[in-house]
Amino acid sequence: xxxxxxxxxxxxxxxxxxxxxxxxRLILGEKATEQAVAALTEKLGxxxxxLTQYFLFLKQIFTLDFGNSFTYQMPVSELLASxxxxxxxxxxxxxxxxxxxxxxxxxxAGVHKDKLGDxxxxxxxxxxxxxxxxxxxxxxxxxxxLKLKWLPAGGWADTLPEQFRCLILPxxxxxxxxxxxxxxxxxxxxxxxxxxxYVDFARSKGISAGxxxxxxxxxxxxxxxxxxxxxxxxxxxxxSVIIETVFSIPGIGKLASEAIFGRDYAVVQFVVLLFAVLxxxxxxxxxxxxxxxxxxxxx
Amino acid sequence: MKRYHGASPLERKxxxxxxxxxxxxxxxxxxxxxxxxxxxxxxxxxxYDPIATNTLASNQPPSAEHWFGTDFYGRNIFSRVIWxxxxxxxxxxxxxxxxxxxxxxxxxxxxxxxxxLDSLLMRITDIMMAFPFTILVITIMAILGQGLINxxxxxxxxxWMSYAKLVRSEVLVLKDSEFIQAARVAGFSDARIxxxxxxxNVISSAVVFAASDVVMCMLTGASMSFLGLGVQPPTPxxxxxxxxxxxxxxxxxxxxxxxxxxLAVSGVGFSLLGDGLTDFLRTKGx
Numbered sequence: 409x410x411x412x413x414x415x416x417x418x419x420x421x422x423x424x425x426x427x428x429x430x431x432x433r434l435i436l437g438e439k440a441t442e443q444a445v446a447a448l449t450e451k452l453g454x455x456x457x458x459l460t461q462y463f464l465f466l467k468q469i470f471t472l473d474f475g476n477s478f479t480y481q482m483p484v485s486e487l488l489a490s491x492x493x494x495x496x497x498x499x500x501x502x503x504x505x506x507x508x509x510x511x512x513x514x515x516x517a518g519v520h521k522d523k524l525g526d527x528x529x530x531x532x533x534x535x536x537x538x539x540x541x542x543x544x545x546x547x548x549x550x551x552x553x554l555k556l557k558w559l560p561a562g563g564w565a566d567t568l569p570e571q572f573r574c575l576i577l578p579x580x581x582x583x584x585x586x587x588x589x590x591x592x593x594x595x596x597x598x599x600x601x602x603x604x605x606y607v608d609f610a611r612s613k614g615i616s617a618g619x620x621x622x623x624x625x626x627x628x629x630x631x632x633x634x635x636x637x638x639x640x641x642x643x644x645x646x647x648s649v650i651i652e653t654v655f656s657i658p659g660i661g662k663l664a665s666e667a668i669f670g671r672d673y674a675v676v677q678f679v680v681l682l683f684a685v686l687x688x689x690x691x692x693x694x695x696x697x698x699x700x701x702x703x704x705x706x707x
Numbered sequence: 708m709k710r711y712h713g714a715s716p717l718e719r720k721x722x723x724x725x726x727x728x729x730x731x732x733x734x735x736x737x738x739x740x741x742x743x744x745x746x747x748x749x750x751x752x753x754x755y756d757p758i759a760t761n762t763l764a765s766n767q768p769p770s771a772e773h774w775f776g777t778d779f780y781g782r783n784i785f786s787r788v789i790w791x792x793x794x795x796x797x798x799x800x801x802x803x804x805x806x807x808x809x810x811x812x813x814x815x816x817x818x819x820x821x822x823x824l825d826s827l828l829m830r831i832t833d834i835m836m837a838f839p840f841t842i843l844v845i846t847i848m849a850i851l852g853q854g855l856i857n858x859x860x861x862x863x864x865x866x867w868m869s870y871a872k873l874v875r876s877e878v879l880v881l882k883d884s885e886f887i888q889a890a891r892v893a894g895f896s897d898a899r900i901x902x903x904x905x906x907x908n909v910i911s912s913a914v915v916f917a918a919s920d921v922v923m924c925m926l927t928g929a930s931m932s933f934l935g936l937g938v939q940p941p942t943p944x945x946x947x948x949x950x951x952x953x954x955x956x957x958x959x960x961x962x963x964x965x966x967x968x969x970l971a972v973s974g975v976g977f978s979l980l981g982d983g984l985t986d987f988l989r990t991k992g993x
Binding site: 412416531534538541645649650654664665676680683684687 | 836839848926929946949953956963
């Protein structure tokens with residue numbers, strides 16, 4: 409993990425240096441004077457040798473002093489700290505919704521393999537996988553916010569219950585593809601596992617059906633589900649760029665797209681770095697979960 | 708003595724195209740063929756010029772004249788959506804074909820020869836996997852700038868890894884199997900072993916993945932245009948039509964509904980095709 413993190417910092421560091429042309433000129437626009445461009449280049453530290461620049465960048469990371477955002481005129485660290493909890497809440501909420509939908513339905517479809525219920529569940533999930541999230545989000549917005557007026561159409565609120573209401577539609581949108589993928593995966597695992605000899609053995613020992621289901625079938629089905637879930641959580645963090653833009657939610661996803669449009673490179677760098685760190689943390693948690701689910705796995 | 712020519716009736720019955728018996732595969736094929744026809748001959752189906760503006764017909768709801776309504780500039784949305792098929796399909800196909808070839812080749816070589824190439828491949832994929840897919844594409848777009856060509860470059864830079872990993876893992880399983888050893892003993896060149904013996908046996912999982920990857924590429928391409936990073940207006944593309952329509956969502960639902968519907972239906976078509984293909988290859992393999 410540490411070597412990966414190290415290379416990730418090099419990659420993120422390269423972002424601003426890879427951009428064709430002068431970054432300072434891109435930030436300030438076509439009409440900026442030569443002096444202004446030179447001053448900003450100096451301020452961004454882009455005149456230093458690359459190695460020095462990289463060490464300065466590392467120093468920024470370790471001291472959590474990420475410099476100032478050009479558009480927001482505030483420290484990037486404060487910006488990230490205020491935006492991150494929103495995306496975290498959105499991702500967790502989407503994850504919970506996905507699990508609540510996919511595990512029971514996946515089990516149901518797996519047990520009733522090839523019956524009508526299974527066919528319906530499988531086809532629905534296939535359709536859900538192929539839907540563009542931003543379109544589904546807009547449709548939900550039209551129906552539940554604009555027509556029925558049950559939920560806010562987007563934006564953010566000041567109080568916690570209102571903020572929760574603001575997250576409902578985005579979280580449902582975000583969870584759509586994850587639910588569908590998890591469902592298919594759970595279904596297939598359940599189909600494979602119920603065929604296993606140890607399930608027959610457990611039944612023949614006289615263990616109750618419920619216990620066979622929870623201790624033997626679902627627990628083993630969870631192993632591949634956890635792998636997929638960790639991949640999906642990473643993907644949902646990425647998807648937050650789109651969902652948060654659709655619903656105007658002030659999380660790090662929206663911040664990322666705004667920073668890219670505003671050529672706010674200080675923000676771009678550290679948002680991308682934050683995303684990478686989050687993915688690595690998710691992977692670490694997944695590895696720990698494995699050892700709980702499968703006692704054969706040693707950390 | 709009577710002699711049979713060709714297959715016996717029994718064999719002929721058995722050799723009826725097996726894919727016809729899978730309804731989901733048939734639906735998938737029908738949708739995909741329809742999308743391809745739309746992309747090839749939009750001028751025959753579209754009723755208006757997709758970029759001609761008409762300020763007198765701004766934001767009009769669907770009618771007999773404008774089936775899908777009009778947008779803010781009075782452009783006919785039906786025609787824009789039909790013409791948009793071409794670019795979206797292009798994104799889906801080109802976004803997959805190039806990574807398929809390059810990634811597949813890298814996977815083949817890395818799996819077969821191992822060594823430096825293999826460890827390099829695994830390290831690169833480890834690091835790239837640390838970034839969420841969308842973030843990776845968006846960041847590359849941010850570096851390169853907006854536009855269709857840069858969108859392709861971003862999709863290619865990210866896409867090849869899955870194919871390389873898939874093919875590599877299949878090659879690792881097969882490279883010490885008896886038929887490859889036999890080919891080596893027979894003195895065949897590496898190139899011949901790689902392309903004539905290994906490739907046909909390792910490619911099927913990559914093909915199956917490619918069908919679902921087309922959906923991913925189309926969705927990603929449309930999302931980038933939706934964010935304003937990909938195809939730029941007034942060029943008709945589903946994501947960018949949606950993005951323009953989003954401003955008027957409070958009263959003009961048709962501007963977001965129809966382009967998204969086409970994107971969703973095409974996505975379902977390719978998914979069904981991929982799903983059917985998986986079933987088909989699995990039953991054939993057994």
